[in-house]
Amino acid sequence: MSVRPGTPERTLNDLTLHLTSRSSPVAEHVRVRFAPSPTGHLHIGGARTAIYNWAFARHHGGTFVLRIEDTDPERSTEENTRAILRALEWLGLDYDEGPGVGGEYGPYFQTQRFESYTKALERLKANAAAYPCFCAPTELEARREASRAKGGFAGYDRTCRSIDPDVAAGRVAAGEPHVWRLKVPENRGAITFADAVRGDVTFPADAVDDLVLVRTDGTATYNFAVTIDDATMAITHVIRGDDHLSNTPKQILIYEALGEPIPVFGHLSMILGSDGKRLSKRHGATSVEAYRDHGYLPEAVMNYLALLGWSLDGETTILSRETLAENFSLDRVSSNPAIFDEEKLDWLDGVYIRELSASGFVDRMVPWLEAAGLADAGDVASRREWFEELAPLVAERIKRMDEIAGVVGFLFKDPITITQEAKEKVLMREGAARSLEAAADVLSQLETFDAASVEATLRSLPEPLKLKPKVVFQAVRVAVTGAAVSLPLFESIALLGKARTLPRLHDAHIWATP
RNA sequence: GGCCCGUUCGUCUAGCGGUUAGGACACCGCCCUCUCAAGGCGGAGAUCACGGGUUCGAAUCCCGUACGGGCUACCA
Numbered sequence: 001m002s003v004r005p006g007t008p009e010r011t012l013n014d015l016t017l018h019l020t021s022r023s024s025p026v027a028e029h030v031r032v033r034f035a036p037s038p039t040g041h042l043h044i045g046g047a048r049t050a051i052y053n054w055a056f057a058r059h060h061g062g063t064f065v066l067r068i069e070d071t072d073p074e075r076s077t078e079e080n081t082r083a084i085l086r087a088l089e090w091l092g093l094d095y096d097e098g099p100g101v102g103g104e105y106g107p108y109f110q111t112q113r114f115e116s117y118t119k120a121l122e123r124l125k126a127n128a129a130a131y132p133c134f135c136a137p138t139e140l141e142a143r144r145e146a147s148r149a150k151g152g153f154a155g156y157d158r159t160c161r162s163i164d165p166d167v168a169a170g171r172v173a174a175g176e177p178h179v180w181r182l183k184v185p186e187n188r189g190a191i192t193f194a195d196a197v198r199g200d201v202t203f204p205a206d207a208v209d210d211l212v213l214v215r216t217d218g219t220a221t222y223n224f225a226v227t228i229d230d231a232t233m234a235i236t237h238v239i240r241g242d243d244h245l246s247n248t249p250k251q252i253l254i255y256e257a258l259g260e261p262i263p264v265f266g267h268l269s270m271i272l273g274s275d276g277k278r279l280s281k282r283h284g285a286t287s288v289e290a291y292r293d294h295g296y297l298p299e300a301v302m303n304y305l306a307l308l309g310w311s312l313d314g315e316t317t318i319l320s321r322e323t324l325a326e327n328f329s330l331d332r333v334s335s336n337p338a339i340f341d342e343e344k345l346d347w348l349d350g351v352y353i354r355e356l357s358a359s360g361f362v363d364r365m366v367p368w369l370e371a372a373g374l375a376d377a378g379d380v381a382s383r384r385e386w387f388e389e390l391a392p393l394v395a396e397r398i399k400r401m402d403e404i405a406g407v408v409g410f411l412f413k414d415p416i417t418i419t420q421e422a423k424e425k426v427l428m429r430e431g432a433a434r435s436l437e438a439a440a441d442v443l444s445q446l447e448t449f450d451a452a453s454v455e456a457t458l459r460s461l462p463e464p465l466k467l468k469p470k471v472v473f474q475a476v477r478v479a480v481t482g483a484a485v486s487l488p489l490f491e492s493i494a495l496l497g498k499a500r501t502l503p504r505l506h507d508a509h510i511w512a513t514p
Numbered sequence: 515g516g517c518c519c520g521u522u523c524g525u526c527u528a529g530c531g532g533u534u535a536g537g538a539c540a541c542c543g544c545c546c547u548c549u550c551a552a553g554g555c556g557g558a559g560a561u562c563a564c565g566g567g568u569u570c571g572a573a574u575c576c577c578g579u580a581c582g583g584g585c586u587a588c589c590a
Binding site for chain 1: 515516517518519520521525526527528529536537538539540548549550551552582583584585586587588589590
């Protein structure tokens with residue numbers, strides 16, 4: 001078979017030919033979903049799953065559905081739901097159906113879909129594809145342990161499956177507590193499906209037991225609920241985490257019992273921490289919003305995550321949202337787990353920061369200046385040109401936006417404090433005092449106080465002073481910026497202005513060695 | 515225990531029977547240079563987890579082993 005999953009160009013003939021075989025995943029209008037559980041913030045791994053679903057939908061001109069799996073009342077909160085929505089928006093992952101935007105297949109909160117689970121169960125009962133089970137949980141547990149001790153399969157032993165249907169119906173009618181289990185066909189055989197990222201995956205027939213669909217309290221179990229949701233939402237491709245791979249055969253059996261078309265599954269490997277262990281709190285930031293708060297640009301996070309487990313060609317490292325959507329395919333998704341490399345994210349973020357225009361950088365800089373108490377939106381608006389001159393200077397030197405304050409602080413504070421290290425290593429060197437005096441002298445006479453003039457003036461200093469340029473410039477730098485490492489000197493001085501530069505030169509003088 | 519998935523430079527990956535195993539981050543060196551960056555050039559770094567096959571030929575196909583992970587619930 002030459003037609004591979006994700007290959008868009010196919011003929012009508014191919015379509016009809018493979019409609020029944022499921023080997024033609026792009027046969028219908030693509031509908032994918034991202035189904036987070038609002039039990040916490042949007043996790044890095046979840047974000048990547050969302051990105052792949054989004055990209056897959058966009059690539060095929062399909063529909064990207066957002067469904068909130070809020071059926072765990074203990075841990076689900078509305079605040080978490082809002083945070084997830086916020087994170088998706090921040091990443092620029094727009095969805096076509098879901099909370100807030102609606103759609104024909106709603107509602108998009110699992111807690112509002114109970115009715116469809118009931119209906120599905122009715123259909124199953126009508127087909128004799130589900131049966132009530134009266135076994136007590138404790139009893140089940142004991143039998144499971146016993147069977148596992150013997151070294152074999154530990155699933156349900158099908159005790160209640162053999163109860164006469166009429167008798168069972170009577171017990172149910174009498175109000176005896178029971179769950180509803182799937183009646184897995186006797187002759188079903190091994191379950192094989194073509195995973196879009198892993199290829200054929202086969203589970204032996206006896207690997208799946210008569211799983212519980214509906215609990216004693218009448219609520220649907222996870223596997224039942226997702227399957228019904230995906231079926232009723234006409235999801236064609238289920239792209240999700242690796243941890244659901246073993247759930248897939250169960251879900252396939254439910255689709256079959258219902259007579260619903262089985263979607264194409266694609267299982268993504270997990271993202272690991274730097275120690276190769278599952279990414280967790282111990283590894284620091286794991287939520288998307290934490291990365292936002294650390295000053296990462298959404299396009300960088302998106303780019304990094306897109307490449308963590310997928311590649312365009314093995315060469316391309318910088319790619320836009322559009323390029324991703326254009327080129328994304330499941331067959332180029334890697335099937336092995338990936339370690340999250342914060343250093344590479346940092347580098348990528350730096351790339352995106354440098355790509356920003358001066359104006360764009362200023363816009364993004366505002367919240368960080370405000371957070372540091374250096375300037376507010378009003379200051380920026382009133383001195384827009386000044387900030388735009390500053391922008392490229394800092395953009396070239398930071399990897400994350402939260403580094404801004406540290407780099408530009410000296411431009412906003414008067415007086416400044418000079419670091420101890422700078423005093424010792426620079427100002428206490430011979431010639432420092434003379435350098436400051438000379439610099440103050442020439443700069444005070446300067447009329448046009450721009451970077452070029454400042455540079456020309458200062459460059460004339462070392463020779464008559466018989467000092468190395470570095471000695472002179474470093475002394476001035478420390479006096480003006482407070483540190484031995486700073487933004488470019490001449491530009492910094494120009495930005496600071498004569499009135500604020502001169503006093504700094506004088507103030508630093510007391511520390512300086514002649 | 516059973517079942518399933520995974521294993522290419524430190525990291526992310528390219529590779530889909532024949533390549534000097536390519537790229538990116540990180541690292542090292544040089545250049546540029548007022549510091550720091552950025553940028554340019556170059557370097558080091560992978561016995562393709564291991565062991566068997568198949569083949570003229572295997573990182574690529576098959577089998578096993580080891581290690582890692584997932585599932586095995588009336589959690590999701």
